[in-house]
Amino acid sequence: MILATGVVWLTIFVLSVFVGIEVISKVSSTLHTPLMSGANAIHGIILLGAILVTGTTDNNIALAVGLVAIVLAAVNMVGGFVVTDRMLQMFTRRRPPPKSGSDQGGVA
Amino acid sequence: MPTWIQLVFLACGVCFILALKGLSGPRTARNGNLIGAAAAVVACVMPFFWTDLHLRHVPLIIAAIAIGTVGGVYGARTVQMTQMPQMVALFNGVGGGAAALVALLELHEVIETGGDAPWFNLAATAFTIVVGSISFAGSVVTFAKLQELMTSRPVVFPGLRYVFPIAVGAALVLGVRVAIDPHMWIAILLGLLGLLVGALLVLPVGGADVPIVISLLNAFTGLTVAAGGYVLSNVLLLIAGTLVGASGTFLTLLMAGAMGRSVANILFGALKGGSTLGSGEASDRPVRSVTPEDAAIMLGYADRVIVVPGYGLAVAQAQHTLRELVDVLGAKGIQVDYAIHPVAGRMPGHMNVLLAEAQVPYEQLREMDDINGDFKEADVVLVVGANDVVNPAARTTPGAPIYGMPILNADQARQVIFMKRSMRPGFAGIENELLFDERTALLFGDAKDSMGKLLNAVKAL
Numbered sequence: 001m002i003l004a005t006g007v008v009w010l011t012i013f014v015l016s017v018f019v020g021i022e023v024i025s026k027v028s029s030t031l032h033t034p035l036m037s038g039a040n041a042i043h044g045i046i047l048l049g050a051i052l053v054t055g056t057t058d059n060n061i062a063l064a065v066g067l068v069a070i071v072l073a074a075v076n077m078v079g080g081f082v083v084t085d086r087m088l089q090m091f092t093r094r095r096p097p098p099k100s101g102s103d104q105g106g107v108a
Numbered sequence: 109m110p111t112w113i114q115l116v117f118l119a120c121g122v123c124f125i126l127a128l129k130g131l132s133g134p135r136t137a138r139n140g141n142l143i144g145a146a147a148a149v150v151a152c153v154m155p156f157f158w159t160d161l162h163l164r165h166v167p168l169i170i171a172a173i174a175i176g177t178v179g180g181v182y183g184a185r186t187v188q189m190t191q192m193p194q195m196v197a198l199f200n201g202v203g204g205g206a207a208a209l210v211a212l213l214e215l216h217e218v219i220e221t222g223g224d225a226p227w228f229n230l231a232a233t234a235f236t237i238v239v240g241s242i243s244f245a246g247s248v249v250t251f252a253k254l255q256e257l258m259t260s261r262p263v264v265f266p267g268l269r270y271v272f273p274i275a276v277g278a279a280l281v282l283g284v285r286v287a288i289d290p291h292m293w294i295a296i297l298l299g300l301l302g303l304l305v306g307a308l309l310v311l312p313v314g315g316a317d318v319p320i321v322i323s324l325l326n327a328f329t330g331l332t333v334a335a336g337g338y339v340l341s342n343v344l345l346l347i348a349g350t351l352v353g354a355s356g357t358f359l360t361l362l363m364a365g366a367m368g369r370s371v372a373n374i375l376f377g378a379l380k381g382g383s384t385l386g387s388g389e390a391s392d393r394p395v396r397s398v399t400p401e402d403a404a405i406m407l408g409y410a411d412r413v414i415v416v417p418g419y420g421l422a423v424a425q426a427q428h429t430l431r432e433l434v435d436v437l438g439a440k441g442i443q444v445d446y447a448i449h450p451v452a453g454r455m456p457g458h459m460n461v462l463l464a465e466a467q468v469p470y471e472q473l474r475e476m477d478d479i480n481g482d483f484k485e486a487d488v489v490l491v492v493g494a495n496d497v498v499n500p501a502a503r504t505t506p507g508a509p510i511y512g513m514p515i516l517n518a519d520q521a522r523q524v525i526f527m528k529r530s531m532r533p534g535f536a537g538i539e540n541e542l543l544f545d546e547r548t549a550l551l552f553g554d555a556k557d558s559m560g561k562l563l564n565a566v567k568a569l
Contacts, residue, residue: 006228009338009346016334016347019125020354027132027359029366029450029475032457036359037196038131038141040326042124043333043352044199045148046207047173049340051155053213054172055163059220062213063165067172069209074176075183076203077152081145083184083195084131088138090464 034091037084044077113154114343121347123147128355151344189465190422193455194254197322201247204329207336208240208299214339215286215295231287232335237295238279240332241302242309246325249310253318254454260315261537262509272308279305309375314509314537317374319455320363324371327356366450368502368512377509395531398549400558403525404565406549410487413437413444414479416516417463419453420493420529424555427466430492433563434472446472447479447516449497476516483517491518492527493555499540508538524548527558
C-alpha cells in the first residue's frame with residue numbers, strides 16, 4: 001500500500017513537531033539566548049527555497065523579487081549561525097576546563 | 109528530484125535535529141551550532157548540482173548570496189553583546205520576509221503556468237505569505253523598540269482593539285480567497301495586510317515583554333518556512349521549519365512561564381487597558397544617597413554579598429570592573445555570588461552571555477530559583493543597572509505590567525545598594541518601591557564611573 005502524498009507530508013510534520021519539542025525540553029535558561037539565535041539561523045534554510053524559485057523563473061520582475069529574497073534569506077542564515085557561534089565561543093572559553101580536549105582552555 | 113539529493117536533504121534534516129539537541133546543553137552547544145551551519149550550507153549548494161533542474165541566473169544568484177553573506181557576517185561580528193536581542197529579531201524578520209517573497213513567487217509561477225494547484229497547496233501558500241509578512245513587520249517594530257528608535261512603552265491608540273481584529277479578519281478572508289481563486293493582486297494585498305497585522309501585534313507590547321515576542325516571532329517564521337516547504341514540495345524546508353516552529357513555541361511558553369505571564373496576556377494585555385501604570389517619569393520622592401566610600405564600607409564589612417546585575421551594567425560596559433570588585437571582595441573572604449534573573453538583560457539568558465563576555469567564572473552565576481532563598485542571609489545586595497527584576501510591585505501591585513513575574517528577593521536582604529544613573533524607572537516603566545526603603549542606599553552616577561570609584565574605595569579599606 002502506498003500512502004497518499006498529503007498523508008506523508010502530514011506525518012513528517014507531526015513527527016517533526018514532537019521532535020522539535022523533545023530535543024529542547026531540558027534546556028537551561030542560561031542557554032535561551034543562543035538557542036533562540038541558533039533556531040533562528042536554522043529557519044534561514046528558506047535560502048534553499050529562494051534559490052530554487054529564483055533559478056527557475058524567466059520573468060524579470062520575479063527574478064528581481066527572488067534575488068531580494070535570496071539576499072534576505074542569506075542574511076538570516078549566515079548571520080544567524082555566525083552570531084550564535086560568537087556567543088557560544090564566550091561560554092566555552094570560560095568553562096572550568098574539564099578533562100575533555102575539545103575546548104581551548106584559557107588560551108584566548 | 110534525484111534520489112541522492114533527497115538523501116542529502118534527509119541527512120541535513122537529521123543534522124538540524126542534532127543541532128537543536130546540541131544547542132540545549134552548555135557542553136555541546138557550539139558543536140551543535142556548527143553542525144547546523146554545515147548542514148545548511150550543504151543543502152543550499154545542492155541546487156547547483158541538480159542538473160535536471162537547469163538552474164538559471166546562476167551568476168546573479170551567487171552574487172545575491174554573496175551580498176547577503178557579507179551583510180550577515182558583518183552584522184554578526186560587529187554587533188555588541190548588549191544589542192543581541194535586536195540582532196536576533198532582525199535576522200528573524202528578514203527570514204520571514206524572504207519566506208513570504210518565496211511564496212509569492214511560487215504562486216506567480218502557478219498562475220503563469222495555468223497550473224491547477226489543489227486548494228490545500230494554495231492555502232499553505234497564503235499562510236506563508238501572511239505569516240511571513242507578520243513576522244517581518246513584527247520583527248522590525250521589535251527592533252525599533254529595542255534599538256530605542258521608538259518608545260519602548262506600549263503604544264496603544266483608541267480603536268486599536270477594533271482595528272486589530274478587523275485586520276486579522278480581512279487577512280483570513282483574503283487568505284481563503286487566494287486558496288479558492290488565486291490572483292496575484294490579492295496575494296500582494298494579503299502580504300501588505302500581514303505587514304499591518306505584524307506591526308499592530310507588537311506595538312502594544314511593553315518593553316519588558318519584548319523578549320517573549322522575539323521568541324514567538326521566531327516560532328512564526330519557523331512555521332512559515334515549514335508551510336513554504338510544503339508549497340515547494342521540499343521536505344527539508346518542512347522539517348527544519350517545523351522543528352524551529354515547535355521548539356520556538358515551546359521556548360516561548362517556557363519563558364512566559366518564567367515571567368509568570370500568559371502569552372495572550374503579554375500580547376493583548378495593553379489592549380484591555382490596565383497595564384498603563386508605567387509613567388516613564390523620574391520620581392522626586394526622597395531617597396537615601398550615599399558616596400562610593402560609604403558603599404565600600406558596607407561591602408567591605410559584609411560576610412555575604414549578592415550582586416544583581418542588569419542590562420544597565422552592560423550598557424555602561426562596567427561588567428569588567430564589577431568582576432574586579434567581586435574578585436577583591438572574594439580575596440577579603442567575603443562570599444559573593446551573582447543572582448541572575450531568567451529575563452535579566454533584554455532577552456532570556458542574555459545576562460549570562462554578557463557576563464561570560466567579561467570572563468566571570470560560570471560557577472559564580474546562580475539562577476533565580478537557586479539563590480532566592482539566600483537573600484535572607486545576605487548582608488548586602490548590590491544592584492547594578494537592574495530595576496524591574498527586583499521590583500516588589502511584581503508581588504504587591506496587581507495591574508502593574510510586571511505583576512506576577514517572579515523576582516529576585518533583594519528586598520529580604522539586610523541592606524541594598526542600588527547603583528543607578530538617575531531615578532528613571534526600568535524598562536517596564538514603573539516605579540520601584542524598594543528604592544525608597546530605609547535599608548536601601550543609592551549610589552548615583554554612570555555605572556562604569558561609580559563602579560571604578562567603588563573598586564578603589566574597597567581596595568583602600
